Amino acid sequence: MPIAAAQDLILASKSASRRAMLDGAGIKYRSRPADIDERALERAMDGADPAEIAQALAAAKAAAVSAEDPSAWVLGSDSLVEVGGQRFDKPQTREQAADHLRFFSGKPMHLHSAAALARNGAIDWVAPSLATLHVRELSDDFIEGYLGAEWPEIGHCAGAFRIEAMGVHLFERIIGDHFTVLGMPLLPVLGALRERGMITE
Structure with a gap:
């Protein structure tokens, strides 16, 4: 089973x-x-x-933690949502979440995820990924129950x-990588770790 090798790896995120x-991938x-x-x-x-902003955010996270622990490899990641030509951040309140969902209703959502690796305070690798999630028509009753x-x-x-939870009910069709939708392009990340000797098999 693949595991992270002796070199230290830090995930610059608290994302569950x-x-x-x-x-799940067996990475230490x-x-x-x-x-x-x-x-x-x-x-x-x-x-x-x-996509450029998502990559910049992922890189900034990796670089910031790498500056504190330069001997380790640091993995940063970020996701941005774009709907109707507008970017949407994480909702700050339940009311704002309801507003977002009403705007998303019946539209394609473009989810831009990115990952970056840093060491010695410098970015070594960055990769973007895109998924398109088609939001079904959402009634006010559904939105209230969902929230x-x-x-x-x-x-x-x-x-x-x-x-991975009730959010799956928002969509009628998804085009793109499942891991991208979860918030990180995992397959390119694993490839980058293998290239740097971070995974033994």
Whole structure:
């Protein structure tokens, strides 16, 4: 079974879904969330392509933690949601989540995920990934029932959903990699770890 090799690996995230992906893949790691101002970075990149912003956020997280622990490999990841030409951050309140869901209703949601590896405070690798999730028509009754079941947990989720939970009911069709939808392009990450001798088989 593949496991992380002797070199130290840090996940620069507290995301439960990202930890679950690495755990499921048998990867040994430590978790240390990055202390960066994500909204400030997004504002500084206003007008940039969402895929570029997702990559910049993933890289910033990896670099920040790597600066604190330069001998380790650090994995950063981020996801951005784009619907109707607008970017949507994690909802701050239940009311905001309801507004987001009403806007998403009947539209395609573009989920941009990215991952980055850093060492010695420098970015060594970055990879983007895209999934398109087609949101079905959502009634107000459904939205209220959904939020009753899923809030406040989805307050930590871009797009106001957890695909591994009740969020699956939001969509009628998904095009793209399942791991991307979960919040990290896992297969490219595993490939990058193999290339750097971080996985033994």
